[in-house]
Amino acid sequence: IKINRAASAIKKTRANFMITPIHCAAINPNAKYLKQLLNIMPEYNILDKYERRPIHFAAACEGPEPLEFLLSKQVNFNDVDRGGNSPLHIAVINGRAINAELLLRTAKEKAAANDAEDQIIDEKFGLASINRMNKSRFYPLHLAVLNNHLNCLKVLLEYGADADACTSTSSGKLTPLMLACQKGYLNIVSDLIDHGAKIEARDRFKRTPLIHACMCGNANVVSYLLRLG
Secondary structure, eight states: OOOSSGGGGGOOOSSGGGOOHHHHHHTSSOTHHHHHHHHHSOOTTOOOTTOOOHHHHHHHSSSSHHHHHHHHTTOOTTOOOTTSOOHHHHHHHTTOHHHHHHHHHHHHHHHHTTOHHHHHHHHHHOGGGTTOOOTTSOOHHHHHHHTTOHHHHHHHHHTTOOTTOOOOGGGTOOOHHHHHHHHTOHHHHHHHHHTTOOTTOOOTTSOOHHHHHHHTTOHHHHHHHHHHO
């Protein structure tokens, strides 16, 4: 690509949430455009209207190359946008299991290096913010369930996500299994139970996952849970 002026790389649009060419390049599976723009203007953390950085856009990309490049430049994978979403939240919302695994693997490798600052963040939020609520009071695992992204769910559980993490009290203290039962996502229900999710857990109103499945008319899930006893 040709850039007549370096400032053009970070020029924000008036519409489209004030994104820049760098943000657009970060969501392109071909990372060469992102590399070219950042070589001209190394603004790795430039914000759009909703405080999303290039790494948030790269996390949503259908390919891992832009994210791999940004992580190689030590971009912070725990940064959150205005909605409290980390790159991991964004990857999971968009069903990017490869990107979710890349973020978690990178976080695990950094944790093994015993960086004091990273350890403090990991203790509070887990690897790559795996146990961090966004402002909608959802963990990445809740988002994987709500969006029916089984592959993302498997990645999160593999890296230690809490299978029984509850939403906030104001949201009903719902576990991922309860959300899956509400939605009728049998494959996700099965996988959560295989990873130790509690079938007899109760929400704020003392309702079990089975009750949630019954309330939402998901007969296949009801039948499955009853067979488990």
